[in-house]
Amino acid sequence: MKKLASFCREVYHPGVHLYFSLNWYLALFSGLCLVHGRPFTLGPDALAVTGTLFLVLFYLRIIDEVKDFDYDRVFNPSRPLVRGLVTVKDLQTYLFVLIIPVIGLNILYGGTVIGLLAVELLYAYLLLPVDRLRPIRENVILNLFVTYPVNILLSVYVLFQSLFQWGEGVLASDWSLIIAFACAFLYYEFARKITWPESQIKGQRTYSDALGTKTAVAVALGLATCAALLVTVTLKTWLPLLLLAPLGHGLSLLRRNKSMALSGTAFIGLFYGIVIAAGILARFDLRFHLLVGP
DSSP states (O other), rough: OOOHHHHHHOOEEEEEEEEEEEEEEHHHHHHHHTTTTTTOOOOOOHHHHHHHHHHHHHHHHHHHHHHHHHHHHHOOOTSSSHHHHHHHHHHHHHHHHHHHHHHHTTTTHHHHHHHHHHHHHHHHHHHHTTTTTTHHHOOOHHHHHHHHHHHHHHHHHHHHHHHHHTTTTOOOHHHHHHHHHHHHHHHHHHHOOOOOOGGTTTTTOOHHHOOHHHHHHHHHHHHHHHHHHHHHHTTTSSSSGGGTTTTTHHHHHTOOOOOOOOHHHHHHHHHHHHHHHHHHHTTOOOOOIOOOOO
C-alpha cells in the first residue's frame, strides 16, 4: 500500500483527478438532461459514476506508465517506473485490483453498462502490446487514433448509465454531445503537446513535430471551435458560444512562441463549467428566457 500511495502522489494526484472526474460527469450529465428534457437533479448515482470515472482514469494512467517506459527513460527519467519506485509487476497487480471496484460500483446498472466498462478496460489493456508496434509507437497521430477511443468510451458509459437510470433510449443528439465532448478534450490533448521549433527536443513526441507547429495549432483551434459550435447546436443555447472568446488567446500563439498548455486547461474547464451552468439555469426555468432564441 505504501508503494501505491507514493505512486499516486507522483502520477495521479487524487484531489485533482477527483475534481476532474466530477466535472466531467456533471457537465455530460447536465448536457444529457438538456437533450432529454429532464431536470438537472443529482442523486446517489452521481457518486457511483464519478467514482467509476476516477478509478478508470487511474487505470488508464497506469497503462500509460507501463507503455511509455522506454520513452520515459530518455525524456522523463524521474517517472516512478523508470526510477524503480514501482515495478511492472506492481502496476499489473494494481490494474487487476481496480477492476473489482469499477464493476462493483456499476453492478446494478445492467448488462450494457457493465459490458461498456469491460470493453473499456480490455481495450486499454490491449494497448500495452499494440503500443509495441513501431508505427503506432513512433507516429503520434496514429497513436492518438488508436488510444483516444478509451476517452470516448468513458463518455459513452456515462450516456448509457444515465439512460438506464431514466429508462429511456438513445437520441441522435446524444451522439453529437459525445462528439462535442471528444473535440473539447482533444483540444486539451493537442494544446499540451505543441511546442515551437526552437523548443522541440529531438525524438520528443509532439503534434507540432508531426504536423508542424502552425498546422498543429490550427487543428487544435479547429477542434475547440467544433466543440463550442456543436454543443451550442445540440443544447439549443447560445451560452457555449462564450467558449469562442478565450480561443483568441490560442490564436495569438500562431504569432508568438508561447505554450498552449494553459489555454487547453482553461478551455476544458470553461467548457465543463458552461455546460453545467446551462443545466442549472434550465433547472430554474431560465434556459428559454435567457439562453435560447424563439
